[in-house]
Amino acid sequence: MSVITLQLGQCGNQVGEQTFSTLIDDIYSKSTGVTSKENQDYKDSSLETFFTQSENGGRDGLQSLPKARAVLVDMETKAIAQTLQQARKSGKWSYHDKQWYSQKRGSGNNWAYGYCVHGPKSKEDIMNLVRKEGEKCERVGGFLSFLSLAGGTGSGVGAFVTQSLRDEFPHSFIMNQVVWPYSTGEIIVQNYNAILTLSHLYDTADAIVVMENDSLHKICAQLLNIKNISFRDINKVIAHKLTSVLQPSLDDLKYLLFFLIISGYMLERLVPHPQHKLLTVKNIPQMSDIAREFSVYQWPGLMKSLRQMLIADAPMEEGINWEVKPATRTSSGHTCFNKSLSTMLFLRGKDSSTIDASMFSDPNIYTSWMSAELASCVSRQPRMFCDYDKAAALVSNSCAGVKPLNCIMQKAWNMFSSRAYVHQYLKHGLSEEDFLDSFVSLEKVIAGYNNL
Amino acid sequence: MTQSVVIQVGQCGNQIGCRFWDLALREYAHVNKNGVYDESIGSFFRNVDSRHEDPANIPLGHGKGKIKSLKARAVLVDMEEGVVSEMMKGPLGEVFDCKQLLTDVSGSGNNWATGHKMYGSQYRENLSEVVRRAAEFCDCLQCFFVLHSMGGGTGSGIGTFILNLLEDDYPEVYRFVTAVYPSAEDDVITSPYNSVLAMRELTNHADCVLPIENQALVDIVNKITQAIPSTKTGKRVYSHPVVKTESALTAGTSGVVSSSKERPFDKMNNLVANLLLNMTSSARFEGSLNVDLNEITMNLVPFPKMHYLVASQTPLYCMSDVHLPPRRLDQMFSDAFASDHQMLQVNPKRSLYLACALMVRGNVELSDIRRNIDRLKPNLHFVNWNQEGWKTGLCSVAPVGQPYSLLTLANNTCVHNTFSEIRDRFNKLYKRKAHLHHYTQVEGMELADFTDSLESLNSVITEYYSLEQSMGQPVVVEPRLQIAS
Secondary structure, eight states, X not given: OEXXXXXXXXXXXXXXXXXXXXXXXXXXXXXXXXOHHHHHHHXXXXXXXXXXXXXXOOTTSXXXXXXXXXXXXXXXXXXXXXXXXXXXXXXXXXXXTTOEEEOSSOOTTOHHIIIIIIHHHHHHHHHHHHHHHHHTSSSEEEEEEEEESSSSIIIIIHHHHHHHHHHHOTTSEEEEEEEEOOSSOSSTXXXXXXXXXXXXXXXXXSXXXXXXXXXXXXXXXXXXXXXXXXXHHHHHHHHHHHHHHHSOEEETTTOSEEOTTTTTHHHHHHOOSTTOOEEEEEEEOOOOHHHHHTOOOOHHHHHHHHHHHHHHTOSSSTTOOTTOOTTOBOTTSOBOSOOEEEEEEEEEETTGGGOOOGGGGOGGGBOTTSOHHHHEEEEEEOSOBTTBSEEEEEEEEEGGGHHHHHHHHHHHHHHHHTTTTHHHHHTTTOOHHHHHHHHHHHHHHHHHHHTO | OOEEEEEEEHHHHHHHHHXXXXXXXXXXXXXXXXXXXXXXXXXXXXXXXXXSSSOEEOOOTTTTSBOOEEEESEEEEESSSHHHHHHHHSTTGGGXXXXXXXXXXXXOTTOHHIIIIIIHHHXXXXXXXXXXXHHHTOSSEEEEEEEEESSSSHHHHHHHHHHHHHXXXXXXXXXXXXXXXXXXXXXXXXXXXXXXXXHHHHHHHOSEEEEEEHHHHHXXXXXXXXXXXXXXXXXXXXXSOSOOTTSTTTOGGGSSSOGGGOOXXXXXXXXXXXXXXXXXXXXXXXXXXXXXXXXXXXXXXXXXXXXXXXXXXXXXXXXXXXXSOOOOHHHHHHHTTSGGGBSSSOOGGGSEEEEEEEEEEESOOHHHHHHHHHHHGGGSEEOGGGTTOEEEEEESSOOTTOSEEEEEEEEETTHHXXXXXXXXXXXXXXXXXXXXXXXXXXXXXXXXXXXXXXXXXXXXXXXXXXXXXXXXXXXXXXXXXXXXX
């Protein structure tokens, strides 16, 4: 079973490319910690899921490079050309020829232009590319799309394409990975673009994985010790987080090599209610390559930190607030910790199969209407991940996703109250009601999470 | 990649245009050393085979073909022959397509009505034709740049007439106008009339206007000339006490036009030409944060009529002489907000910012921009619904001879001061009905044009002014939507 990836807009293409690189790096990494047979299984399943390989090899008799099961979309040529070249330069994998779609004119940061103009115009071509990619798979499990919320192409065209995917593949899962812009942004209308995108994705996607540039920036600065942080560094962190979830692992109950993600099983577990679709990924440990060689860490410590990261909603293991406890309540009776709906834990590396993960099935950290057994799920993989001999990742459906959303809503609402910039959207066929609908549907989402 | 067409109208427009093409060629000569006709150079020039009578377009192909002969994507319009024919005879003449120009002999007599109403209707077909020719050579035309002055007759009259034509014929294509406003001591008596009449057209039909004041340009040029090192004691005295060659201000020897023939307005026009180059650089060259031209209006124009952007460029000293030691990078950011660097005589720091774009070229990192935004923001007032109203762009190709440069485009309420001054000058004449008959005797021109234009200007002033009044006032925030549980 395979997953088809869609890379939408400049940001989506950059993140997508980085994710495939990280997947390949992990697949071919030297330190595995398992027998070569087990490692081969791991490699084969991962390659089968995300890449195609021609059977008879390349022209010169050598095995040809794996090709990503991806469709690249941007309304401008520059970013796609760069992405294709990056992949080719890696020498380890590449994209299929002609599996990309671009136009000459970008969407100009205007969501309406992407959604109402570029989207319908390019729909057939993009869907044809998706079908072509689908024909190469024995079975399509679902779709993973990368996009940013701020720009016009990724967000506008992305929302439109997701809708088309849903119409054509009603039973496949669709997971969107969205990048939340810096709060002091590079685009003035990013808050509008973000709420329009999110409200549309909420109707069509099965899950939305949220990554915030601000916290990623912090991870780069504090954990990875990078001085002049570029977008490439940030994308690497995103790719690392995603890969630690996407790579094969074994489920506790069935105990078979089992692709959690591709069967849609992961999303079934994580999204028990259509009103709650915002997922966040926390992982541990994260450090620079140099620091890793000199670091020793033990499972109990990792597990404890990860749990506290969840409860206190900390983006990284440094600077966690250890004061927050699941039972604590403020004087008004509200809970002040990050309450979850469901979580899924991925343990990778040495001894991962024997670790006790019961601290994540504590009913106190979940909302009252979810039973702790259903809410938590553990999956394990003895093979080392990205040269870390122990690594853990936690996907959670929790209030953590709401905080940045609330912030963006406030800013967008302030702007909308004075109707600033709205005419730019009306020009391309959006109406003020569309804005209001988006506000309403997202206020519902926020309220839903706050009531957990 | 998209293309742009530059439409230069009247004496002022054509002179600025002339400097622009000279500097654009110099920039490409510097960046594109192999003489390859690629997408980037294609955004302003087409590649032609000049052996034919009507030079045929050589298609871009894979962007690896050689440059044969370049033709500017320009349309030249003037109602006198002087300036345009001098340009065609000059060293830049070859770069213009003689089928993309339109001239008459008698001029517009500093009368907007003659330009707009009389010549407009007389030449409507021809104007459409020359513009269509330029537009048809583009495979994805994104933007028209219209260059003209506001005070004269041809530039303001026909320039704004063309603006209407463009809106009818190419509604999808953006219309950027670079409008040079007359100074208070302008020698054209009727310039206030012409400016106000033209302003109505700009307000209604342009997507974005970059107002530029002659006096501000004069001041900047003086400032630069004074700053050359020969005037300082203890420094080596240069034999030429003028601005150095190879600088952005003079274009000098590396440009096509030799500096010995420099005309008085050239330095000022170079400033405007550089503005256009810097504004489009991020769309033409690569960078880690590209800004396409359509993003400029999207981010900087919150309300349809409030599309007047104040521009400033730094560092100025580098423009005078590339051999001066580069000033601190942060100084460049500070200067961009100082009133003596603006292309209008205004002080944006005292007024309210609706939005601001920082377009950086050259060797500057994302973190440098973030640091400077954090540093400058406390001293600037932003409108309450756009507290984070920054649009940033990073282009990796620096201007010729400079390590880095910054262009700011600000939508700031300070423009209402400039516009009010023009209105006052207009009213002074209009009260006495002075020179009115010159206008009303032109066919199609009515008194209502005056009253309408005045009203239109008033509403722009009021819109900006009322926003400025909200500065410092307590903000009433509309409560967010509540979800009934």
